[in-house]
Amino acid sequence: MDDAPLRLLLLFLFLFTLSPAAGDLAGDGAALMSFGAAVGRYVLHWNNSISPCLWSGVTCADNRVVTLRLPGSGLIGEIPAGTLGNLSNLQTLSLRFNALSGPLPSDLASCKQLRNLYLQENRFSGEIPVFLFSLSSLVRLNLANNNFSGVIPPAINNLTRLGTLYLENNNLSGEIPALDFPNLVQFNVSFNRLNGSVPLKLRSWPANSFMGMSLCGGPLGLCPGEISPAAAPTRTLPSGGGSKLSGGAIAGIVIGTIALFLILLVILLLLCRRKGKDGAAKSVEAKPPEVEVALTDVGTLDSVGTNRGAPATKVAASSPAASIGSKKQLVFCGNGPRVYDLEDLLRASAEVLGKGTFGTTYKAVLESGAMVAVKRLRDANTPEKEFREKIEAIGAMNHPNLVPLQAYYHSKDEKLLVYDYMPMGSLSSLLHGNRGSGRTPLNWEIRTSIALAAAHGIDYIHSTSRSASHGNIKSSNILLTTSSEARISDHGLAHLVGLSTTTNRVGGYRAPEVTDTRRVSQKADVYSFGVLLLELLTGKAPSQALLNDEGVDLPRWVQSVVHEEWTSEVFDMELLRYQGVEEEMVELLQLGVNCTAQHPDHRPTMSTVVAKIEEIHRSSIEVSKE
Numbered sequence: 001m002d003d004a005p006l007r008l009l010l011l012f013l014f015l016f017t018l019s020p021a022a023g024d025l026a027g028d029g030a031a032l033m034s035f036g037a038a039v040g041r042y043v044l045h046w047n048n049s050i051s052p053c054l055w056s057g058v059t060c061a062d063n064r065v066v067t068l069r070l071p072g073s074g075l076i077g078e079i080p081a082g083t084l085g086n087l088s089n090l091q092t093l094s095l096r097f098n099a100l101s102g103p104l105p106s107d108l109a110s111c112k113q114l115r116n117l118y119l120q121e122n123r124f125s126g127e128i129p130v131f132l133f134s135l136s137s138l139v140r141l142n143l144a145n146n147n148f149s150g151v152i153p154p155a156i157n158n159l160t161r162l163g164t165l166y167l168e169n170n171n172l173s174g175e176i177p178a179l180d181f182p183n184l185v186q187f188n189v190s191f192n193r194l195n196g197s198v199p200l201k202l203r204s205w206p207a208n209s210f211m212g213m214s215l216c217g218g219p220l221g222l223c224p225g226e227i228s229p230a231a232a233p234t235r236t237l238p239s240g241g242g243s244k245l246s247g248g249a250i251a252g253i254v255i256g257t258i259a260l261f262l263i264l265l266v267i268l269l270l271l272c273r274r275k276g277k278d279g280a281a282k283s284v285e286a287k288p289p290e291v292e293v294a295l296t297d298v299g300t301l302d303s304v305g306t307n308r309g310a311p312a313t314k315v316a317a318s319s320p321a322a323s324i325g326s327k328k329q330l331v332f333c334g335n336g337p338r339v340y341d342l343e344d345l346l347r348a349s350a351e352v353l354g355k356g357t358f359g360t361t362y363k364a365v366l367e368s369g370a371m372v373a374v375k376r377l378r379d380a381n382t383p384e385k386e387f388r389e390k391i392e393a394i395g396a397m398n399h400p401n402l403v404p405l406q407a408y409y410h411s412k413d414e415k416l417l418v419y420d421y422m423p424m425g426s427l428s429s430l431l432h433g434n435r436g437s438g439r440t441p442l443n444w445e446i447r448t449s450i451a452l453a454a455a456h457g458i459d460y461i462h463s464t465s466r467s468a469s470h471g472n473i474k475s476s477n478i479l480l481t482t483s484s485e486a487r488i489s490d491h492g493l494a495h496l497v498g499l500s501t502t503t504n505r506v507g508g509y510r511a512p513e514v515t516d517t518r519r520v521s522q523k524a525d526v527y528s529f530g531v532l533l534l535e536l537l538t539g540k541a542p543s544q545a546l547l548n549d550e551g552v553d554l555p556r557w558v559q560s561v562v563h564e565e566w567t568s569e570v571f572d573m574e575l576l577r578y579q580g581v582e583e584e585m586v587e588l589l590q591l592g593v594n595c596t597a598q599h600p601d602h603r604p605t606m607s608t609v610v611a612k613i614e615e616i617h618r619s620s621i622e623v624s625k626e
Contacts, residue, residue, distance in 0.1 A: 028052055028065040028087055035083035039100060043074040064089040071096045071118070078102035085110045094118040096142070104129050113137055120144040120166065127151075128172075133158040140164035142569065144188070152177055152189075164569065167192065176202065176215075186569065189213075197223045208573055330407045330418070331388075333395025340366050342409065345418070350374070354426075357472060358493050363421060372406065373422070377415040382496055384410060391417070394492040397464070401457030403479055403489040422479035422487060431475060432541055441574040444581055446484055447536045448588070448620055452613045453486035454478050458529060459606040461491055462522050471495055471520040473528035474509045474542075475535055494520055508542030508553045512598060523600035526609065530595025534558050537589050539572030555596035558589070584616045591616075 029052035036044040046055045053060035059067035065087050075098040084093065085107025091114060101123040108114075109131035117132075120142045127150035128143065138159050144166040151174035152167065164186040165179075175196035176189065187202070190211035198210060203218025216223035330342045348364040355361075359378040365371050380387065387410055395405040409416040424430070427450060430442060442450075454473075461468050471494025479489050511527035514520055531542050534554050542554040561570040571585060591612050597603050604612075 025052060025060070025063050025065070028089075031083050031086035032058065032065065032068070035079065038080045038083065039075045039077045039098075040070070040073065044070075059092075062089075066090060066113075067092040069094040070098070073098060075100055079105050081105045081107050084108060087111060088113075090114055091137075092116040095122065097121040099123055101125065104132075106131055108132070109134055111135065116140045118142045119146065122146050124148060128153060128156075128167075130155055132156075135159070136161070138162060139183075140186075140569075142166040143170065145169040147171060149173070151175075152179075152194075154178070157181070166569070188573070197226075330409050332407045333392065333405050334398070339368065339370065344368075345372075345374070345416075348372075354476070356476065356490070358490065371421040371423075373403075373419045375417040375419065377417065377493075380415045380496065387415070387496065390492065390496050397461070397491065399457060399460040400485075401453045401460070401487055402491055403487045419489065422489075423482050424480035424484065426476045427478040427480065427486070427536075428475035430480070431535065431539060444575055444578045444585070444620065447575070448584075448613065448617045449484070450478065450480070450486040451533055451536055451588070452610070452617050454488060454532065455529065455606060455610045455613050457486075457488040457491075458525055459610050461488075462525070462606050466522075469495075469520045469522050469525045470528075471525070472509075473525055473532060475532055478532070511600070513600060521600065522606065523603050526595050526603045526606060527597075527600075529606070529609065530592045530603070531555060533588060533592035533595065537571055537575070537585065537592065539574065555593070559593060562589075562593070581620050584620050587616050588613070 029048070032052055032055070033046065033048060036046055044056070046052070051060075052058055052065060057068060057070045057073070058065055059069075066089050068084070068087070068090065069092065071094050075095065077099075078101055083105070084090070085105055088110055090111045093111075093114060093116070096118045097120075099122065100119075103126035104119075104124060106129065108129075112135065114135050115137050116139060117135075118140070121144070123146065124143070125147040128148050130153055132138070132141070133153065133155040136158065139161050140163060141159070142164065145168070148167070148170040149172065152172055154177040156162075156165075156177070157180055159181070161183060162181045163183045165181065165184065166186065166188050168188045168190040170192050172189070172192040172194060174194065176194055176199055178199045178201070180201050187205055188209045190209060190213070192213060194210075195214045197217035198215055198220060202209075205219065207219040210220060217226070330345065332338055344366055345364065348366045350362040350364045353361045353363050353373065358380075359376045362374045362376070363371060364374050382390070391405070391408050391410075395408070398404075403422060404420045405417060406420065407418040409418075458470055458473065461470050470488065470491050472490055473488075477488060477490045479487050481487065509528040509531045511520075511524035514524050531554055535542055538554070538558065540554060540557075558570055570589065575585060591604075591609065595603055595609065
């Protein structure tokens, strides 16, 4: 009988170690079984005879459950207390796209290590529980598409590490509190019942983060009584005698200003006379100068002596530029009509379109009204014979998804390439140039069409020879016609000019194995195209730093998102409005991930990529017809 208390104590300790509060894997398993019995009795086929770490949707670390992912698993009903709250080591909880309802269990506050909470697309109701704001490790919080009501509590600012906050499509009311999240990269409160003004620190977000409500301020326009910063009155000097200028002082300032203007005018006239004499002296030299085209940022394409940034002097018919030999003329590619010559090009008005990897590109308007794009190459020190051979090979390429090279010009100091002009600009400018309220979004059909056209163009380049590649695939080199048809530019120039090895992977597009930019393989092109696909789908620039304050490239960021089971949140918000193509979006995303595999042998060929995008594109068209 004396041993009875001891036996009872040992039995109590044994039972305690099996309880959910014990803080071991057995306790985690018991908590999960209770959760499954309450909301997933007929859909979760967990087997108590094996380790919980082997159950579907469960991930363990250090013999504890750290992740529970059950998206779209048919869960239904309320989550009881004493279940998930006992998973004290839980870091990621994904229960999105189910039919869970009722309030959130308060014991979730015990999951102090929780970093990612995805509860979107359920039927949760009640106010947003305040205990969530004690989870200081929380980085991503998605409560979208539920029935949460009440206000957004100001205590949400306690989540200082928060990078994602999605609250759209609920019944939240009141004003948006003065939210201040230094790490926020994803945010949306659209389609609630919020009112008032957008807080100052949220006014940099686009209007589609605040849609469907009576809000004002920032991207939604001025609130009643607000004054635009541009229209704010300028600060004036006080009227006190200490700061008021006398009439004599004002007169002195005016006289001094006029005198300075006259002095500058005289100096300018003297410089112009001197320059004119120098030019006349040079014109009588026996040796004619070699034509060097100097392109101004805004002006004309003209001949020797034009200073950059100064008004260009048009070439007269009797000038050396008009009588140069055949070696100094434009060389046309293909059998197209020769509707202009070098002199016409030099007289054309020009404006800068962009300064890219290989040089500056200009829009040139000829006197006939025709428009061409002129690229002035820099650092093109290739010998003339090799230069002409490579350029003529580029000019011989004929494919509807390549920007045609019309002509080229080569001299010792100037190399010009003349292309068809693409009026809609680049894919990069359309994706990233204007993300405000006045933006015209790129829909899913246009994006897949652009991806397919670009893939066809690259596949054609690869088909010309086993070693042929583009070498510099990026969104700024995908140009669009007026009908949004995509064409690839700058093909072949990487092999001609080369890039600096210090360039940061060409803005995030360069494959990791590329060290010599004049020797870019076809599989390296596939990697760059994969980055382009991810850019089309996410709407994010490839080199953008997004994840937990770390500078990561786009492929790594996408893979981390997919790994965390928040795949739907990787897509550009502009794409999420299109219903019925979610499967096709995920397939294209997976193709982009496959193309950006670290090892070249693990990447598909461009012909395989073309076939897959064609399949996705056809499927999307069929869905749109339903």
